Amino acid sequence: MNNGNRKLRIALTKGRLEKDTVGLLEKIGYDCTAVREKGRRLILPVGDSIEVVLAKAADVITYVEHGVCDMGVVGKDTIMEMSGKFFEVVDLGFGRCKFALAGKKGEDFYQGYNVKTIATKYPNVSRSFFEKKGMDVEIVKIEGSVELAPLLNLADAIVDIVETGTTLRENGLEVYEDVAPISARLIVNTVSLKIRQQEIEDLIKKIEDNLDE
Numbered sequence: 599m600n601n602g603n604r605k606l607r608i609a610l611t612k613g614r615l616e617k618d619t620v621g622l623l624e625k626i627g628y629d630c631t632a633v634r635e636k637g638r639r640l641i642l643p644v645g646d647s648i649e650v651v652l653a654k655a656a657d658v659i660t661y662v663e664h665g666v667c668d669m670g671v672v673g674k675d676t677i678m679e680m681s682g683k684f685f686e687v688v689d690l691g692f693g694r695c696k697f698a699l700a701g702k703k704g705e706d707f708y709q710g711y712n713v714k715t716i717a718t719k720y721p722n723v724s725r726s727f728f729e730k731k732g733m734d735v736e737i738v739k740i741e742g743s744v745e746l747a748p749l750l751n752l753a754d755a756i757v758d759i760v761e762t763g764t765t766l767r768e769n770g771l772e773v774y775e776d777v778a779p780i781s782a783r784l785i786v787n788t789v790s791l792k793i794r795q796q797e798i799e800d801l802i803k804k805i806e807d808n809l810d811e
């Protein structure tokens with residue numbers, strides 16, 4: 599449901615992307631004091647014309663798809679895993695990391711003909727990666743610290759986010775192959791873009807003009 603009369607509402611992914619997103623909004627000139635001093639509040643004013651909703655990445659997509667938020671800031675990792683009906687309009691350049699296939703150091707993942715087991719928090723991303731290779735794999739969904747799966751011999755490899763590589767390194771694992779680059783993206787509800795076109799396009803322009811190189 600879209601409401602053309604309310605403030606422009608932007609869903610922000612809590613956590614890693616939050617600081618950079620707030621930094622970007624401040625650079626454009628919006629007062630983000632309420633977000634910086636949010637306490638336990640979840641809907642916060644940013645300047646006079648915007649309100650920000652703080653949510654988990656997957657929920658950012660849900661709120662934008664349903665039009666209860668006009669725009670959202672979310673990682674490409676979540677977009678690739680969930681897909682959905684919205685416009686992805688700007689690569690914000692921060693939150694850079696990658697999806698990678700990884701496993702125990704020194705092992706040849708592609709050796710042998712047995713069906714490999716892949717542990718991941720991202721089953722759709724993993725399935726599509728191996729489908730493109732024409733490779734049949736078994737996928738096991740893990741909720742946290744996927745790196746444990748090869749260490750416990752539950753999986754031959756993982757498909758997971760690698761940022762600095764520290765988690766892999768400290769657990770005797772290594773990247774076998776890069777799957778896809780990731781960064782934060784600005785997404786827009788399809789109806790909002792029509793009924794609040796000027797307002798949204800102005801904000802997109804300001805954001806694009808203020809992105810770090």
Ligand code: PRP
Nearest residue numbers: 742743758759760761762763764765766
């Ligand atoms: C992610 C990912 C890796 C880690 C990689 O987990 O699942 O475990 O970051 O980062 P690194 O390459 O810099 O070591 P995150 O910390 O987001 O926690 P999560 O398990 O709750 O997703």
